[in-house]
Amino acid sequence: MTAPFDVVVLVKDPDHAIARVGNLVIVVWVGETRAHDVRHVGELLRGLARPGGGKIGLLQIILHQAKPPDQDTREALIEVLRAGRDRLAASAVVYPGDGFIMAAARAFVSGIAMLARPGFPHVVFPGRDDACEWIARLLPRVDGYAWTAREVREIVDDFVAKAAG
DSSP states (O other): OOOSOOEEEEEEOSSEEEEEETTEEEEEEOSOOOHHHHHHHHHHHHHHSOTTSOOEEEEEEEOTTOOOOOHHHHHHHHHHHHHTTTTEEEEEEEOOOOHHHHHHHHHHHHHHHHHHOOSSOEEEESSHHHHHHHHHHHSOOBTTBOOOHHHHHHHHHHHHHHHHO
């Protein structure tokens, strides 16, 4: 990895993990997705990116064993997206898998974003490669440094392996 940023693990428990790498926040949903965990993500985003300062990117990866969010959690997800208007440069969600059921799940996640009307680019992807390439293009430069898709993918792959293990 050539990115000049350290991976700072902010949270790691059996259900989710959160890391910050420069101006990118990575969230891996492993097990149960709970409203208070989603709200904690929102609090971290508010603390890491200040209005008027440099914006950050959010990349969430939903692992195949993660449970779907309940109504309270869906509402918390909408709140987090709405609150990110002045702080987030872009948000990507990776919900991997093939077939009709996985496509329907991605449509459901996209629907949450439509309800939130976040005011920044937010896309749901079926795989990490496209998500990492997309978010790398949209992340603002930090001290003149521009992310590459390869760097983002290496960091994400490493963090997902640690979060799932």
